[in-house]
Amino acid sequence: MEQTHTTHQGAATPGAQRRVLVVEDDATIVEAISARLRAEGFLVQTATDGPAAVEAAEAWQPDLMVLDVMLPGFDGLEVCRRVQAQRPVPVLMLTARDDETDMLVGLGVGADDYMTKPFSMRELAARVHVLLRRVERAALAATPRSGILRLGELEIDHAQRRVRVRSEDVHLTPTEFDLLVCLAGTPRAVLSREQLLAEVWDWADASGTRTVDSHIKALRRKIGAERIRTVHGVGYALETPAS
Template identity: 45%
Template sequence: MRILVVEDDDRVARGLVTALRNASYDVSRVATAAAALDASPADLVLLDLGLPDGDGIDVLRKLRERRETAVIAVTARAEERERVRGLRTGADDYVVKPFGIAELLARIDAVLRRTRAARSAAGAEQPPMRVGELSIDVAARTAHLGSAELVLTRKEFDVLVLLATHAPAVVTREKILDQVWEASWESSSRTLDTHIAALRGKLGEGVRIGTVRGVGYQLLDQPA
C-alpha cells in the first residue's frame, strides 16, 4: 500500500515517514499543496491542513475527486468546527496533533481495510439498490435521486448504502459506527450526527432519514 505524506514541517514529516516505512508501507512525502496534487496516485494521503501555499481543505476537496484515494487529515486544528469542516469535505478520518504513532497506524489500518472492502464490492456485479426515488450503484459508488446524481463524500455514501440495505428497518447507531467507522468512541458518535445531517440536506424531499430516538436511523421512501 502506498501512502503520501503531505507535511511542511520537516521534523514531523521525518518522524511520520520513518514510522510508516517501519510498518512496511511504501511512503513518499511532499511539503506543499501544489506538490500534493501533482504527486503520483496513492492508496492513502496523510494531509496536513496547514500548508504554506494553500488551504489544505481545498487540497482535500480536489483529492476527493479521486474516488479510490483515501484521505486522513492530520492537523493542529482541534476545534469542533474544523473537524466538522474536514469530515464534510470528505476526509475519511481526522487526527489532531499531537498524536501517538500507534493510534495513527491503527487509524490508517482501519481506513485501508474499508477501502479494500469497497474495491472488492466494486468488482462484484449487482443491480442498483432502490428506495423510492433513490437509486444507488454500489459498484460504481454513485447515487441518484431521480435523474440527479448526488455529490457524496466517501463516508456519506457508505452510511447511505448501509441504511438503504436495511430500509425501512432501523439501523442502530452502534451498527453504523461499527461498520462504517469501525469505532464506537464519543467523537465518532458526533461525526455520525454530522454525516446524517449532511445526507438529509443532500437528499432533500426525495427520501427521508428518520430518527428513532436513542436507537438509530432508518431510510424511508416518503417525506414526513
C-alpha cells in the same frame, strides 16, 4: 518542499506495498507519522505545502493521503479538492482545531475521515489500515452486487457506486457511500452509532461516535436532511416513502 522516501512508482498492484502520501508542514509531526507508517510496512512520501502535495499525488498515485488542513501555499481543503478531481483517493484529514465546521467542510470536499491534534500514532496507523481495508472491500463487493436500490427519489447503484436524488447525481465520498448503503440495508430500522462504526469503519470500540455524527451531517447535506432520522441517544435510520 517535497521529500521523497521511496523509488516505487506507478499504480498499486496486488501484493505491492501500499503508498501513503503524508502532507504536513510541521517537520516533527511529519517525521513521527512517516516513521510509524514505515514501521507498519507502508511506502511513504511527504510534502510540506499545498502545491507540492497536489504535484506528488499526481506523479506518485498514492493509495491514501494523510492530509493536514493548515498548509502553506493553499490549504488542505484545496489540496483535497484538486486531488479528488484527478482520481478518488482515500483521505485522512488532520486538523489542529476541534471544530465541527472544519470537519464537515473536509468531509464535503472528499475526505473520508479526520483526526484532531494531538493524536496517538497508534490510532493514526489504525485509521489508515481501516480506510485501506474499506476501499479494498468495496472494490470486491462492487462486482457481484449489481442491482440498483430505489427508495422513493433516492437511487443507490451498487455496481457503479453512484447515488442519485430526483435523477440528479450526488457526489459522495467512499465513506459516505458505504454509510448510506449500510443504512439502506435495513430501511427505517435504527442503527446505533456502535453498529455503524463496526460495519462502516471496522472499529471494535465506540471511541469514534463523533466521526459517525459528522459523516451523517455531511451525508444529510447531500441527500436531504429529511432522509436520515436521528433517534437521540441511540443512532440513525434511513427514512423511506410511506407505502
